[in-house]
Amino acid sequence: MLRFVVTLFAVITSSTCQKYGCLEGDTHKLKPSREPNMHECTLYSKSSCCYVDFTEQLAHSPVIKVNNSYWNRCGQLSKSCEDFTKKIECFYRCSPHAAHWIHPNDTAAIRSVPLCQSFCDDWYEACKDDSICVHNWLTDWEWDESGENHCKNKCIPYSEVRKPDQLKQKKMALRVLFFFLNIWV
């Protein structure tokens, strides 16, 4: 019995350790640590994979670009969509839990992050008047030699992509979420 408990403890400890690493993106720390003076993404200030300096880029409006990624390739985001996009950017750059859903082929990316339906619906509501040119952040951008992103495809309003029936509409919202979360779909 004791042996069982010790083994179980070891399993729990090792899986807990793993969970607290960071992704390997260009702005990520090796390990999360406290960042008491964050300008944005304060949800993660107790344990953060991004530095305070990174969050300065998000602490105003409009946000034109974050490092080399431009947010306005299909026009400036609406305020509601920009606010949502900031939440996602904070999760990707700063969350100590993001590495749970690390992409098997790209240690700087995440995939298949579980989402609440309500979060998904709110996100769609926030961005429905904005336009997009990518479904998949990893494969649908064209990156130039200075590392900046450009549209390969035409910009389409979210509302035009949406299909009338509920199920398809939800699927569309999910694809849009996947696009923001750098997920391979």
Ligand SMILES: *[C@@H]1O[C@H](CO)[C@@H](O)[C@H](O)[C@H]1NC(C)=O
């Ligand atoms: C990203 O942007 C921040 C703020 O401008 C800068 O301090 C940092 O060096 C940049 N990181 C990379 C990898 O470009």
Ligand SMILES: *[C@@H]1O[C@H](CO)[C@@H](O)[C@H](O)[C@H]1NC(C)=O
């Ligand atoms: C990872 O790469 C392999 C080999 O190229 C491919 O078969 C697989 O579908 C990729 N996985 C994902 C999640 O993209």
